[in-house]
Amino acid sequence: MSVIGVLTAGGDCPGLNAVIRGIVARAEERDGEVLGIKNGWEGLMQGQTVSLDRDAVRGILTRGGTILGTSRMDPYVHGDGYASCERTIKANGIDSLIVIGGDGTLRSALKLSEEGLPVIGVPKTIDNDICGTDMTFGFDTAVGIATEAIDRLATTAESHNRVIVVEVMGRTKGWIATYAGIAGGADAIIVPEFEYDIDDIVDTLRQRHRKGIKYSIVVVAEGVKPPPGYEPAEHKKDAFGFDRLGGVGYLVAAAIEDRTGFEARVSVLGHVQRGGTPSAFDRVLATRLGVAASDRAIDGESGVMVALRSMKIESVPLSEAVDSIRGVPEELFRTASTFFG
Numbered sequence: 001m002s003v004i005g006v007l008t009a010g011g012d013c014p015g016l017n018a019v020i021r022g023i024v025a026r027a028e029e030r031d032g033e034v035l036g037i038k039n040g041w042e043g044l045m046q047g048q049t050v051s052l053d054r055d056a057v058r059g060i061l062t063r064g065g066t067i068l069g070t071s072r073m074d075p076y077v078h079g080d081g082y083a084s085c086e087r088t089i090k091a092n093g094i095d096s097l098i099v100i101g102g103d104g105t106l107r108s109a110l111k112l113s114e115e116g117l118p119v120i121g122v123p124k125t126i127d128n129d130i131c132g133t134d135m136t137f138g139f140d141t142a143v144g145i146a147t148e149a150i151d152r153l154a155t156t157a158e159s160h161n162r163v164i165v166v167e168v169m170g171r172t173k174g175w176i177a178t179y180a181g182i183a184g185g186a187d188a189i190i191v192p193e194f195e196y197d198i199d200d201i202v203d204t205l206r207q208r209h210r211k212g213i214k215y216s217i218v219v220v221a222e223g224v225k226p227p228p229g230y231e232p233a234e235h236k237k238d239a240f241g242f243d244r245l246g247g248v249g250y251l252v253a254a255a256i257e258d259r260t261g262f263e264a265r266v267s268v269l270g271h272v273q274r275g276g277t278p279s280a281f282d283r284v285l286a287t288r289l290g291v292a293a294s295d296r297a298i299d300g301e302s303g304v305m306v307a308l309r310s311m312k313i314e315s316v317p318l319s320e321a322v323d324s325i326r327g328v329p330e331e332l333f334r335t336a337s338t339f340f341g
Contacts, residue, residue, distance in 0.1 A: 002032040004297045005094040006052070008066040009040035009074075009101040009108075013124050013138035014278035015286035017060040017067055019100055022290020024057045032298050035092055040101075041108070042073040045084045049092055061283060064276045076108050082115040089117065096297040100124050103322055106305060110318040113303040120296045121305035121318050122289050126274045128175040131326045132316035133307035137286040142169065142273040143179045146219075149269055150184030154217050161214040163205060163256055163264040167249030169273050170221030173327045176273065181219040182336050188218045189336050190252065193327040198227040198252070202259045204341045209262070218256070220249045227255040246270060288313050 006023055008016050024034045036056075038048035050056075050068075060067055075084045089097075096118040099109040102125040113119040123130040126142035146168045157164040166186075168176045174191020181189035187208065188201045205216050226232055230251040246268060253264040278286065285308060292306040292313040304315040 002027075002298050003035060003093050003095050004032055004098060004294065005035050005037055005044070005049075005089070005092070005096070006068070006098040007037035007040055007044055007100065008068050008070045008124070009099065009105040010070060010072060010124070011102070011126075011274060012065050012070055013126055013274055014064050014141035014276065015137035015282040016065065016100060016124065017057075017063045018278060018283050018286035019122055019124070019137070019290035019293070020052070020067065021057040021060055022287040023098055023294045024052045025054060026291040026294035027298065028054055030294070030298050032294070035094060036068045037088075039069040040071040040073060041075050041079075041085075041105075042071045043069070044088050044097075045073070045075060045079050047088045047091065049088070061287075062277050064278065074104065074108055076111055082112055082117060085112070085117075096120065096300075096302070098122060098293045098297055102127070103130055103325055106130070106318060107322045110303065110322055113318060118297070118300070118302035119318070120293045120301065121321065122293050123305055123307060123321065126176065127170055127173055129173040129326045130321055131324055132305060132321040133309065135285065135308055137282045137289065138274065138278070139175065140281040140285075141276075141279045142176050143183065144279055145273050145276075146176055146180035146269055147183040149267065150180060150186065150217060150219065153267055154184070154215075157215040157217060161263070163216045163218065163253070163260075163262050165218045165220055165249045165253040165256070165264060165266045167220050167222055167246070167266065167268040169269070171223045172325055173223070174221040175328055177219045177221040178328045178333060178336050182339070184217065184219070185339065186219040186336075187216040188340050189333075190218070190220045190224050191328055191333065192221055192223045192225075194330075194333055196224070198255050199259070202256060205256065205260060205262065207341055218252065220252050222246050222248060224248055226251040230255050
């Protein structure tokens with residue numbers, strides 16, 4: 001019997017439980033056994049495990065978060081790589097490890113596979129920025145939440161003749177900002193991939209006001225550079241040394257208000273974007289990825305990530321998945337910019 005370990009690492013994401021459910025259901029169908037690793041890499045390093053069967057994963061399809069817990073600890077940052085995990089692997093007879101995570105997590109998964117541990121990756125991030133896959137689960141849910149927020153904020157902005165800056169997640173890439181901005185009819189979108197001129201945005205907003213449209217929605221990804229002359233306070237670090245982003249929307253709003261005199265307010269959506277019930281699309285995608293990952297693990301594959309490509313689930317080398325961070329293509333952003341103003 002093949003024993004599969006599974007862990008979720010990095011930030012939580014809608015659809016994680018659907019992946020776990022898919023892994024367990026397929027493994028049980030194929031006479032495999034699944035061992036859940038609690039709290040991400042931390043649990044693998046410290047021997048925190050739980051047995052998973054069909055009964056353990058019933059009813060979790062619609063739940064947000066992860067029943068296994070997660071953390072931002074990393075065996076190559078906070079430990080000695082495979083040596084930090086070896087005791088747990090051997091003590092539990094784990095034949096293959098399925099790692100569900102974003103680009104940082106998958107880079108560590110690749111290193112473990114290179115050290116000889118059979119590893120399968122599953123791409124997870126609301127940021128949709130992992131190479132080798134057309135879409136990551138969690139992204140659709142986040143975009144839906146952000147779009148609904150923009151729709152609601154637009155009505156209050158219109159009622160009070162305000163500019164509202166909506167800050168969404170996007171550490172280095174602006175997929176959520178771009179998609180939600182298009183879907184919500186934003187009047188300007190600012191993302192890390194493309195340089196912006198705050199004066200150009202101000203001119204756009206002034207033109208709207210001259211036409212009698214005295215409200216605007218500006219969508220900003222949290223990872224963009226602040227406008228010149230509006231320097232942020234020093235970024236705080238989390239418990240594992242990573243920057244805690246958030247707040248650039250206030251700097252953009254201040255720059256707009258200073259230059260125009262228009263009242264500008266800010267809404268930072270924050271963690272609400274990745275909490276709660278996953279969308280139907282994300283439930284289906286996550287389920288398909290979980291089932292495929294389980295098959296790959298039982299079949300003895302290693303060093304690959306399961307990915308959505310042209311609506312099919314395929315295997316992609318982990319080395320390809322972590323080669324770079326996938327940004328918003330220029331063509332898509334040009335489409336969005338057609339509607340600015």
